[in-house]
Amino acid sequence: MIETPVAILLVAGVGSRLRPLTDDRPKALVEVAPGETILGRAVRLLVAAGVSEILAVTGYRKDAVEAALAGCPVKATFRHNEAYDRTQNSVSLAICEDAVAGRSFFKLDGDVLFRPEVLSRLAIRGGSIAVAVDQRAGLGAEEMKVLVEGDRIRAFGKGLDPATSAGESIGIERVDASFAPRLFRALHDAGRRGDTGLYYEDVYQELLGEGLDARLVDVTDLPWTEVDTPEDLARARALCESGVLDGESHQVAIRERGGERSEW
Numbered sequence: 640m641i642e643t644p645v646a647i648l649l650v651a652g653v654g655s656r657l658r659p660l661t662d663d664r665p666k667a668l669v670e671v672a673p674g675e676t677i678l679g680r681a682v683r684l685l686v687a688a689g690v691s692e693i694l695a696v697t698g699y700r701k702d703a704v705e706a707a708l709a710g711c712p713v714k715a716t717f718r719h720n721e722a723y724d725r726t727q728n729s730v731s732l733a734i735c736e737d738a739v740a741g742r743s744f745f746k747l748d749g750d751v752l753f754r755p756e757v758l759s760r761l762a763i764r765g766g767s768i769a770v771a772v773d774q775r776a777g778l779g780a781e782e783m784k785v786l787v788e789g790d791r792i793r794a795f796g797k798g799l800d801p802a803t804s805a806g807e808s809i810g811i812e813r814v815d816a817s818f819a820p821r822l823f824r825a826l827h828d829a830g831r832r833g834d835t836g837l838y839y840e841d842v843y844q845e846l847l848g849e850g851l852d853a854r855l856v857d858v859t860d861l862p863w864t865e866v867d868t869p870e871d872l873a874r875a876r877a878l879c880e881s882g883v884l885d886g887e888s889h890q891v892a893i894r895e896r897g898g899e900r901s902e903w
Contacts, residue, residue: 643743643762643813646690650678650749651698651723651731656868664703666866667749672879677866678707680879681747686712688758690745694738696731698723726835729842733826741816746839748810752875754861754884757811766854767818768843774806774859782807783840785855792853795840805855808840809863822846 654666661669667678675683682693692714697704701719708715716738720731732746745758753771761769770792772785784804786794795808814822825842829835843853862883864875878884 643689643745644691645694645739645742645744646685646692647694647696647732647735647739647744647746648678648681648749649696649728649731649747650704651696651720651728652749653699653724654750654867657866657872660872661699663700665697665699665749668700668703668707669866669872671752671866671872671875675879676707677750677752677875678704680752681749682708682711684753684755684758685745685747687755688762692716694718694735694744696720696735698731722835727838729826729829729837729839730835732839733823733830736819736823736827739819739823741819743816744814744819746812746814748865750866751810751863752866752878752884753809753811753863754858756861757809757856757858757863760856760858761811761813764813764854764856767815767852768822769813769854769856771809771811771858772806772855773809773863774857778804778807783810783838784808787855790855792855793847795844795847797838806859809858810865818851 650665650667652666654661657666657669668676670676671680690713693711694716695704695708696718698720705717718734718738720734722730757771761771778784778801783797784799784801785792785806785808786799787805825846829837829842847853862878864871864878866872866875
């Protein structure tokens with residue numbers, strides 16, 4: 640397995656569509672199972688995958704995120720996007736450069752629930768960047784879509800034609816250490832141009848024109864979901880309760896503890 644010691648979690652967003660649950664916490668700290676939040680679940684899976692440092696990019700209610708990670712079983716560091724309410728996630732990712740320090744890293748959106756196999760598949764894929772893609776049919780206008788040739792991604796964008804797109808990027812990637820400086824340079828260049836409304840995938844798209852080797856990692860067979868709305872949250876909680884996001888062995892362990900989870 641390729642060593643990936645760091646994970647960047649983008650948890651700056653407000654989560655306004657989940658109010659009042661997010662009145663005093665960001666979306667990532669909404670509970671999806673007894674004693675476990677979206678953030679706590681992601682950290683648990685990352686630690687199990689061998690990640691030794693969690694880098695959380697905060698914005699809304701940063702105090703709540705810092706408090707939640709106070710007992711993190713691995714090193715937790717923080718970067719704060721002061722303009723979280725008027726910039727997109729490319730800005731949040733850009734401010735992580737010094738903390739990553741040239742290492743390979745996982746990058747995760749802070750509102751995604753996923754199977755642990757997503758990480759293991761990304762870890763063994765070559766290329767400058769490995770992108771988890773769900774290739775199911777029925778894509779719409781809102782999904783961040785990709786075009787591919789073989790396993791090489793040729794385009795990213797919400798505006799891509801669903802009929803010709805290969806699938807949806809689920810918001811989890813592995814960035815190789817050799818590519819990280821180039822990525823951060825492009826992110827900073829976008830900021831200097833005033834393009835603070837770009838998604839990080841928009842920057843990936845720019846880099847494809849400069850020869851970026853972006854590889855598709857198929858996760859179509861793995862249940863996952865992102866949480867934006869109350870309906871999404873209900874689905875996420877149902878998936879957690881069913882056990883399909885963790886596997887039966889983890890659910891057995893929970894039952895043996897009396898049905899309760901702990902954040903770590």
